[in-house]
Amino acid sequence: MNVYPKIASAVMISLASLSGHALTNDEFKSQQQSIDAQYKSAMAQCKAMKGNAKDVCEKEAEGNEDIAKADLAARQNPNEVTQYKARLARAEAAYEVAKERCDDQTGNAKDVCKKDAKAAYEKAKGEAKVQRAEATPATSPARKAADVSNARKDAAQNARDAEFKAAEQRCDALSGAQKDACLDEAKMHFPK
Template identity: 55%
Template sequence: MKHLRNLMALAVAGMLATSGMAMTKEEHSAAKDRIEADYKAAKAQCDTLKDNAKDVCEKEAKGNEKVAKAELEAQYKPGDKNTYKVHEARADADYEVAKEKCDDLSGNAKDVCVKDAKAAHVKAKENAKVARTQAKPAANTTAKQADVADAKKDAAEEKREADYKAAKERCDSMSGDAKDKCVADAKRTYAQ
């Protein structure tokens, strides 16, 4: 599924590079119909699977649909807002699939898996926010550099917090002094 998403992204990028004009309403509508048809076909393939594999497949299909729709909107109405929505849709789709894959696990392993998925989600969303800030036009370069620096600082804090929560969750499988040392190491590593 990941390769399909990459292939779709390349196809959209190719269409953007080759088309000198904006997308017409008819082209937009046709592309939307293709995305919906692709989603229905992918979902139909999921019906042959069972249990959590089916759930994962369905999350991948839905995520690919959302990403494709966001990419289509970014192509139809280019701008930093829609570009950000593409990154956000991709992060959300990856997170939903990763969370669903965690359902195959149990106990602390499942909790760690979910925290790792959340940390990856936070990182992707924060990177998208930084990229959006970098892409925004500014009145002067000093103001833009300050905005980018602030965005990077905020992103770093959010990423560190998410990584700390995941590391702390790993410590929960331990007990006594080993757990205390693990938590202390996590706090020191992620400046908590």
């Protein structure tokens, strides 16, 4: 199972549902029940699997449920906070699945995989924070510009730090002068 098409389709469905009006209580309850039914169905399909494939399947099911619930909350109460939480749910779901997929690997390859997953998560989380800053009202245009600029700066720094850790982990597979050269290149490519 590939997580990205599944999460992408869940995101597209969720985004389409966000474009409308706030839900009535009956609509909200109905959609909650639908989310619960989809989750139970997905988990039932996972039971037939073995090993890490089962674990990945379960993380995908949990992630899709979390995304759907966050999107439903954003549709029920549309504001920058609930929309931020929905974007964050997508990032966290993708991260959890990616980490679980890394368990198929061993040694340094597994460590690199997890660091790459963390870097992608930090980037997505940073983008969510920037979008939240852009959507949050401010007392003045200058204040808003400063808030967005700070969010972008923090997001870029966190993503760069995570990417550096992934590059550093790749260097651990090397030794001696090769490892030193690899680390120097990583430091140059991802300055602090």
